[in-house]
Each structure stands twice: as C-alpha cells, then as structure tokens.
Amino acid sequence: MAQRPERRPDREKLEAARVAFITNRLSISPDQAEKFWPLYNQYNDNRMDLMKKIHEINKSAEGNLSDTKARELIAERFKIQEELMALEKSFLGSITSVISPAQAFKLSEANRDFTRQLYQMQQRRGGRDN
Structure with missing residues (x-):
C-alpha cells in the first residue's frame, strides 16, 4: 500500500522531465508550449x-x-x-x-532520445543495486 503513493510523484516527475526535455530539445517558446x-x-x-x-x-x-x-x-x-x-x-x-514543421519533424527523435536516456538511467541504477 505504501508504494502506490510513491509511484504517483514519480510519474509526475517523469512527465515534468519529458516536458522539459522536449521543450528544450525543440526550443519550444512559452507561447508555443501553451x-x-x-x-x-x-x-x-x-x-x-x-x-x-x-x-x-x-x-x-x-x-x-x-x-x-x-x-x-x-x-x-x-x-x-x-x-x-x-x-x-x-x-x-x-x-x-x-x-514549425522542423520542430514537429524533430519531435519523434526527441521522444526516442528521452526514452533512451530513461532506459540507460534505469540500467545504471539496476546495475548498482544488484
């Protein structure tokens, strides 16, 4: 039961990190982001x-x-x-x-890069725990 509340902030942190990563990678302005x-x-x-x-x-x-x-x-x-x-x-x-179309084109690559980074971080963390 104690693990459930812990997962929610992790999901929120993950989504916040995704937003920051993609926003930065695509140079999305605040007006565009909205x-x-x-x-x-x-x-x-x-x-x-x-x-x-x-x-x-x-x-x-x-x-x-x-x-x-x-x-x-x-x-x-x-x-x-x-x-x-x-x-x-x-x-x-x-x-x-x-x-812009250029930003849109780069979106899927940015998503893949974010996922790849998460996977690599998970692998490193898993390697230390074992």
Missing part, C-alpha cells in the same frame, strides 16, 4: 490507448494459435496500425500550426 502541450498530451493518450490494443492482441496470441485466428489477429493489428498512422498524420497536421 498550445502545443495540450495537443501533444491528447495525442499521446490516444496513441497509448491504441498501443494497449496492440498489446492485448499480441497477448491473445499466446499459446497454440490456429491459422484462422492468426489471420484475424493480423488483420486487427494492421487496422490498429493504420489508426496509429492516421492519428500521427492528424497530430502533425495540427501541431504544425503551433510549432
């Missing part, structure tokens, strides 16, 4: 929902899988991947009215 972050957060929530669906599809494929069921799951996964692509196109279209 409009950008609500759009980004909505996009990210929608994206995570779709990624959860893909994860559920992948989990449902564990164990023996008939060819018929595999075809169905492949079709479902492609449908969700198409939704992901449509979501990203829509998001990029909307944010380029807020930030």
